[in-house]
Amino acid sequence: MWSQFSDLPSREIEAIGALGIYEVDLKRGTWRGSPNFLQIFGFERADEYPVEDFVALVHPEDRPGLRAHFQHCLENEDSFNTSYRCIVQGQEMLVETKTRIYRDDGGEAIRLLGVKRDITDQRSLRVAFEASPSGMLLTDRDHRIVLMNGQIETIFGYSRSELLSQSIEMLIPEEAVSRHRIYSRQYMEKPESRPMGVGRDLYGKRKDGSLVPVEIGLHPVYMNPEVLIICTVVDITERARMSEKLEKRNQELKDFAYRVAHDVRSPLTGLIELLKLNESDEELMSTEEVLSMVSRVAGDLLQLTDDIIASTLKRQETLQTKRINFAETRKRMEDRYQFQIIESGVTLTWQENHSREPALPRGLLEEILGNLISNALKYCDSREPEVRIQTRSDNTFFHVSVSDNGSGLPEDQRHRVFQIFTRFHETRASGTGLGLYLVKENVERVGGSIDFISGKEGTTFRLQFPLMNEQSAP
Secondary structure (H helix, E strand, O other), rough: OOOHHHHHOOHHHHHHHHOOEEEEOOOOEEEEEHHHHHHHOOOOOOOOOOHHHHHOOEEEOOHHHHHHHHHHHHHHEEEEEEEEEEEEOOEEEEEEEEEEEEEEEOOOEEEEEEEEEEHHHHHHHHHHHHHHOOOOEEEEEEEEEEEHHHHHHHHHHHHHHHOOOOHHHHHHOOHHHHHHHHHHHHHHHOOOOOOOOOOEEEEOOOOOOOEEEEEEEEEEEEEEEEEEEEEEEEOOOHHHHHHHHHHHHHHHHHHHHHHHHHHHHHHHHHHHHHHHHHOOOOOOOOOOHHHHHHHHHHHHHHHHHHHHHHHHHHOOOHHOOEOOOHHHHHHHHHHHHHHHHHHHEEEEEEEEOOOOOOEEEOOOHHHHHHHHHHHHHHHHHOOOEEEEEEEOOOOOOOEEEEEEEEOOOOHHHHHHOOOOOOOOOOOOOOOOOOOHHHHHHHHHHHOOOEEEEEEEEEEEEEEEEOOOOOOOOO
């Protein structure tokens, strides 16, 4: 049985103003509207109309989403509010509806009573939305999406019909929803124009479930009697990528400074001590021998510095590699650390069992071995100091190990061994804690790996470098 529109209190009619009232008989699949409703949507006066007559006015893009939302509300809600587009006499109209659902004693929905309002005055807002290079959303107090532009479709992968009238929480990662509700409630108590999530990394959730880094701005719009919120959404994926790239570049420059300071300082100190030793004990070496050694080591240091600069400031893919000559590497290492070897009485043993040698950026292996040998010389046994360098190769890798017979590394600190500025046995020797950090960085830079074993009998660092591409090296 149809209700009488005249039954509504006059003050409610006056409050409604330009709104059109409608009623739907769900059992019969028919509807009727107030005179103002019929005028808004261009219907001639009749007692009732098939539901399909009004559905035909709904914009084709909005129809699927509206149907789904309507069905959900019939099954789960007592009322619903939504917005969608209609095509009325060839013109696009933005419609807002507020509807109450009536049910029978069994809980089945049998009747709808509600109002619809033409909010096409938001059309200028729609034009502005579409012209914006950023994503734009308009949400109501219940955080449902009233309006959106094409950039939102691009950013999140949803169509308009999938998002309109839906909660904005569809675009928020699950783990952030509860936090968003708190912030939204606080914002609606005092809405104002401001950026959202200042000082926090914000992410949106795409249709495929992936996350996109975003920057969000909020701006209230007062459309009597409601407050709507304009949300600007900027995809900052590229900005984040550039920031990450810049951060990586800055770290490379820091590493460059660390490497020059660390890897050049130790040999230079050795040269100075060698000259002092010659001054105090000329019988140990002749002046010609000392000058020859100084000249070789200084030349190696100059080349090492040039190699560090080249390998740090060039992109990884442009680094030139060349098959190493391990015999030459060994000779340069012995020259560089000859003073420390003489002064400490260390027995330096080389066991070369490799048949193939890798292709590496120039100076890289010397920089790596230099750090490991320097550490081994510092921490080997003070009574019978011994350092061993061993090599071998197989079909895939070139293996090299550097061992000492010192007191070993603390087992409970194993996870810190390759961290920057980490030092052990500080009373035993001076240092910066950079050596092993730089070794690991250099090894992994060329696709190699490093690990170690340590105990009461000393420490052995084990490295391997890939041989797969070495055939193409000069």
